[in-house]
Amino acid sequence: VKTYNYDHGLPNSFITEVYEDNDGYIWIGFGQKGVVKWKSGTVIKHYTEEDGLASNKVNTIRQDKDGKFLIGTAKGLSIFDGKEFTNYDFTNGIGNGFVTAIEVVGNNIWIGTGNFMKAGGMQTHGGGLSLYNGKTSKSFDLTQFSGIDIRTLLINCITEDNGNIWIGTVGGLLKYDGSKFHIFRASDGLPSNNVNDILVDNNGVWICTNG
DSSP, X not given: OOOOOGGGTOOSSOEEEEEEOTTSOEEEEESSSOEEEEETTEEEEEEOGGGTOSOSOEEEEEEOTTSOEEEEETTEEEEEOSSOEEEEOGGGTOTTSOEEEEEEETTEEEEEEOSBOSSXXXXXXXXXXXXXXXXXXXXXXXXXXXXXXXXXXXXXXXXXXXTEEEEEETTEXXXXXXXXXXXXXXXXXXXXXXXXEEEEETTEEEEEEOO
């Protein structure tokens, strides 16, 4: 096991995300110190608020079909084209702005918001689910489930499979089939309502919970 830390030029902060891009570079998201572009033990570039990143508190990183980087932060979504950041927050229809999950499906970007970082305690209030197509965003009304558990508004992860969007929340597992939502909870067989991660393979949909 080889360990890399601040002795190798990395910021002294806890890591919330590790993502490999289309060119083999590793992007490391930190809970308090922004994003590092890294390869083979070398820091290529360290991006922070001073470079235009929406917040140094980073939760998730993905890449869209055009190669732009989608960085979910505590203060909104940062889209990085390799030169500059364009930022979107709750005023643009992205839930409460605390982006916790991103899933790219063709031209569409699914964005989940919540109030917890991957490491650490509660950071804010509210949550929500939005769909961004590069020009406009659409928010989905999840209040139909709030009577079951208000925590279904808090998104942990999003995964697409054969046209279905699987959404892990603190209050259960949501499935969006393109027209309506279905919810699965502990009463349906889940070990816990708090869904932390989702993996789809040839054997089906694997659900990681707190149970």
